[in-house]
Amino acid sequence: MDVLVAGNTGYLTKDALLKAFPQDSVVVLGKDIVTSKEGHIKWFNESILSEKFDRLFMTYGFEKVVFFSKYLTREHQDKGELEELKKVLYMSNHVNIKQFVYITSDETLLDEENSTSIIYRSAEELCRYYCVNNSIDFKILSIPYLISGNYKDDFWCRVFASLEKKKRW
Numbered sequence: 001m002d003v004l005v006a007g008n009t010g011y012l013t014k015d016a017l018l019k020a021f022p023q024d025s026v027v028v029l030g031k032d033i034v035t036s037k038e039g040h041i042k043w044f045n046e047s048i049l050s051e052k053f054d055r056l057f058m059t060y061g062f063e064k065v066v067f068f069s070k071y072l073t074r075e076h077q078d079k080g081e082l083e084e085l086k087k088v089l090y091m092s093n094h095v096n097i098k099q100f101v102y103i104t105s106d107e108t109l110l111d112e113e114n115s116t117s118i119i120y121r122s123a124e125e126l127c128r129y130y131c132v133n134n135s136i137d138f139k140i141l142s143i144p145y146l147i148s149g150n151y152k153d154d155f156w157c158r159v160f161a162s163l164e165k166k167k168r169w
Helices: 014-020 051-059 082-092 115-133 153-164
Strands: 004-006 026-030 035-036 041-043 062-068 099-105 136-142
Touching: 004 082, 014 041, 026 051, 051 082, 062 082, 082 099, 082 115, 099 115, 115 136
Parallel strands: 004 026, 004 062, 026 041, 062 099, 099 136
Antiparallel strands: 035 041
């Protein structure tokens, strides 16, 4: 099975992908990765909103999409999650996607009503709308923030790097 892993992919490692998808061909797409090929994993440094993404999506016979939310990075500065998610869901409607997994922050589970929680819920509702209307099996996983000592955009990576350089955070 061909799997597209997209969105906030800077945290992913080859080992993690091999454990998650041992028998599948995996295409990882993100703006913070180096284009390469390692066994049955292909990495593409590309924006979801680009035309190249459209060609990649239509070229591969994806059956499963795993979308990592930008909301998994504490204090993320990147904008456009809803637009990217909408495009991937729209493209999924035009091919034979069987499963769609949206991995997002567990802050969506809080009862607190604020502008951030409204955006988080909007992303989940967008997934429900496209997947239910197109008979795609979907799951929404709500997890804590991701952490990596190697991902330069990670909040904690930046904190520890500044401490290491003896800068004040």
